[in-house]
Amino acid sequence: MNALLCPITAVWNSSIGKKLLVALTGLALVLFLAGHLIGNLLIYLGAEAFDEYAKALHEALRGGGVWIARIGLLVCLVIHVAATISLTRANRAASPKYQHEAVIQATKSSRIMIWSGLTILAFVIFHLLHFTVRVDSELAEIAKASPHKMVIVGFSNGLVVLFYLIAMTLLCSHLSHGVASMFQTLGFRSRKAAPLIAFLSKGYTLVIWLGFCSIPIAIYFFHFGC
Amino acid sequence: MLNLTLKVWRQKTSQDTGSMETYDAKNIPEEASFLEMLDIVNTRIIMSGGEPIHFDHDCREGICGSCSLTINGVPHSKEKGITTCQIHMRKFKEGDTIWIEPFRARAFPVVRDLIVDRSAMDRIIAAGGYIDVRTGSAVDANSIPISKMDADSAFDAAACIGCGACIAACKNSSAMLFTAAKVSHLGHLPQGQPERDKRVLSMVRQMDAEGFGNCTNQYECEAACPKEISVDHIARMNRDFTSALIKEQLIS
Ligand code: HEM
Ligand code: SF4
Ligand code: FES
Numbered sequence: 001m002n003a004l005l006c007p008i009t010a011v012w013n014s015s016i017g018k019k020l021l022v023a024l025t026g027l028a029l030v031l032f033l034a035g036h037l038i039g040n041l042l043i044y045l046g047a048e049a050f051d052e053y054a055k056a057l058h059e060a061l062r063g064g065g066v067w068i069a070r071i072g073l074l075v076c077l078v079i080h081v082a083a084t085i086s087l088t089r090a091n092r093a094a095s096p097k098y099q100h101e102a103v104i105q106a107t108k109s110s111r112i113m114i115w116s117g118l119t120i121l122a123f124v125i126f127h128l129l130h131f132t133v134r135v136d137s138e139l140a141e142i143a144k145a146s147p148h149k150m151v152i153v154g155f156s157n158g159l160v161v162l163f164y165l166i167a168m169t170l171l172c173s174h175l176s177h178g179v180a181s182m183f184q185t186l187g188f189r190s191r192k193a194a195p196l197i198a199f200l201s202k203g204y205t206l207v208i209w210l211g212f213c214s215i216p217i218a219i220y221f222f223h224f225g226c
Numbered sequence: 227m228l229n230l231t232l233k234v235w236r237q238k239t240s241q242d243t244g245s246m247e248t249y250d251a252k253n254i255p256e257e258a259s260f261l262e263m264l265d266i267v268n269t270r271i272i273m274s275g276g277e278p279i280h281f282d283h284d285c286r287e288g289i290c291g292s293c294s295l296t297i298n299g300v301p302h303s304k305e306k307g308i309t310t311c312q313i314h315m316r317k318f319k320e321g322d323t324i325w326i327e328p329f330r331a332r333a334f335p336v337v338r339d340l341i342v343d344r345s346a347m348d349r350i351i352a353a354g355g356y357i358d359v360r361t362g363s364a365v366d367a368n369s370i371p372i373s374k375m376d377a378d379s380a381f382d383a384a385a386c387i388g389c390g391a392c393i394a395a396c397k398n399s400s401a402m403l404f405t406a407a408k409v410s411h412l413g414h415l416p417q418g419q420p421e422r423d424k425r426v427l428s429m430v431r432q433m434d435a436e437g438f439g440n441c442t443n444q445y446e447c448e449a450a451c452p453k454e455i456s457v458d459h460i461a462r463m464n465r466d467f468t469s470a471l472i473k474e475q476l477i478s
Contacts, residue, residue: 007475015400015440016430016467087440091398094332094439099246100233100325102299104395106444111397113442181443187465190458 015090018083023185025080026178030204032073037211043225044218047148054147081121088114109177116174123167130154152226155219164216172209179204228254228315231323232267234279237336240343244336246325249279260303260313261286261293280339286311288452291387294394295340296327301391301450309389309452329394333401333437344390346436347404351388353432354425355408361417370416380414383407385453395450398439403447405433406459413466423470430467 011017039057043050058066109116131154134140143150155161179201183189189197218224230251237244249271254263261283268278284292293310297303302310305317318324326340334342372380383406392403409426412418418425441460448457 010471010475013434014430014467014471015402015434015438016464017471019440020464020468087442091400091439091442094437095397095399096330096332098296098299098327098330099235100299100327102304104300104304104446104449106397106446110442110444177443184443184457184461185464187461187468189461191456 012083015087018087019185021079021083022087023182025076025083026182027186028076029073029080030175030179030182033208034204037208040215041211043148043151043215047146047225050148050151051146077121077124081117084114084117107177109173110181113174113177116170119167119170120174123163123171126163130160148225151215152219152224155216156226158220161216161220165213168209168212171212172205175205175208176202228256228318228320228322230254230263230318230321233323233325234340235327235336236279236339237328238338240335240337246327254315256314256316258315259286259311260295260297260315261311263315280341282341283311288312289387291389294329294342294344294389294391296325296329296394298325299327301329301394302389302452306449307452307454309387309391312452329390331390331393331396331399331438333399334390334393342390344388346438347388347390347393347401349436350401350405350429350432351408354421354428355412357412357417358421372415376414379458380411383411383414383455383459386411386451386455387453389452391450391452392447392455393438395446396439396441397444397446398442400441400447401433401436401438402441402460402463403451403455403457405429406457406463407455409463409466410459413462422466423473426463426466427470427474430463 011021039053042053060066061068103111129135130139131143131150134143134150139150139154142153155164180189180197183193183197183201219226228251232249232251233246234249235244236247249267251263251267254266258266261281264279264281271278282292282294284290286293288309288311291309294301295303295310297310297313302308303313303317305313328334328336328340328342329344330342333346334344337343386404386407388404390404393399393401396402409429412425413422443457445457448455
């Protein structure tokens with residue numbers, strides 16, 4: 001096999017290699033979420049600041065910047081999903097059930113990773129159609145004038161807000177196991193570092209949950225910006 | 227004396243589907259060990275003309291790694307840091323129902339009742355858990371300096387008795403803790419250095435080939451391990467494997 005395919009199959013065909021792909025793509029997505037949150041929180045500074053930020057994003061590298069980011073993120077997401085589905089299937093095939101099941105100390109979040117992940121996937125598709133592709137022509141018109149207004153109008157629909165909040169909660173369940181787990185997969189965890197890693201992981205998850213949920217809650221329940 | 231109900235996995239051959247059977251275990255002395263309790267029940271089964279419950283055991287003092295048994299869903303029971311043969315019946319209460327199943331994993335086919343074939347673990351060792359050249363008998367103490375931290379960590383890893391409880395406890399039947407303990411044991415010592423990369427690559431590949439699952443970092447293994455082997459060894463194996471794979475694929 002050639003010099004490129006060989007390392008790729010060596011990584012994909014080994015359990016640790018495939019998990020490394022999950023951890024590295026997970027890390028990229030975790031960093032993206034932090035950046036995305038900071039951008040979104042600009043909404044609290046007013047329409048002008050938010051619209052300017054949206055404009056700057058779309059004009060970076062003469063419009064190429066946003067596409068580089070989109071393609072990079074899409075590639076990460078595809079690798080993450082393909083690898084985790086493949087790992088989950090292999091895990092199920094490897095482990096027959098006990099008649100009397102017991103859990104010693106594994107967390108609930110760690111046991112529903114595939115379900116929290118698939119909910120995130122459904123959410124991401126919806127979210128892109130809603131705010132990026134803008135399949136709703138009315139919302140698309142509004143967005144052209146002001147992305148800020150688009151967010152306010154977008155979050156005045158109760159069902160959208162409900163789905164958003166559920167998805168964020170499951171995302172945070174995913175992160176509460178995933179962020180700490182990533183350190184172990186990448187080989188950076190030790191008994192000594194474990195409390196610090198747990199703190200980082202829980203802290204990050206909490207900030208993500210509070211930050212992302214605050215926006216639809218402020219708009220829908222407290223009529224922020226309306 | 228305790229009166230207990232046992233739910234025991236019975237399976238005649240590896241092809242048989244098997245099922246849980248119920249047994250009354252009356253008048254069990256509290257000072258009996260768990261395996262002695264099974265001996266008592268088996269004697270009664272034999273006296274009444276039945277086929278005794280088959281289970282693995284050897285040393286009965288927690289050092290050989292032969293005994294297995296998943297007790298109420300937990301390999302070697304929920305008592306921390308001990309093997310099945312070290313459990314005493316005083317840990318149970320009058321009237322308890324105890325579920326006794328084999329160490330389950332697709333890579334551990336049931337041989338009979340509670341006995342499973344754990345030779346997949348031997349094949350992982352055979353793939354690289356050794357040092358190729360004979361290094362002679364034990365060298366003089368302190369003739370090869372080894373840092374205290376490395377010596378301690380190697381010793382902790384070497385405490386693994388190869389029982390397979392980590393695999394049986396894992397939700398994915400992953401063999402990472404066992405394999406990591408073996409990789410770490412030799413990888414910490416000077417004698418293990420020349421083959422360090424080769425060892426981790428072949429042992430992990432054998433582990434994958436045997437049909438064990440993938441680690442999801444839930445640490446059920448560490449919680450079930452009778453020798454309390456730390457998952458730090460798994461993190462170290464992840465590091466070792468990654469660097470060995472990069473060297474193998476891209477450098478030499
Ligand atoms: C923004 C989106 C996402 C982020 C930030 C994220 C983050 C992470 C992180 C950090 C891990 C831990 C990696 C490790 O254990 O080393 C992880 C694991 C996992 N992710 Fe995601 N993920 C996302 C989306 C998804 C999606 C869409 C799926 C759908 C299948 C998914 C399924 C999984 C599964 C099943 C695991 C467990 C893998 C394992 O423990 O072996 N994730 N994720
Ligand atoms: S790591 Fe612990 S549980 Fe696993 S085989 Fe070794 S002694 Fe048994
Ligand atoms: S019989 Fe030897 S460890 Fe239990």
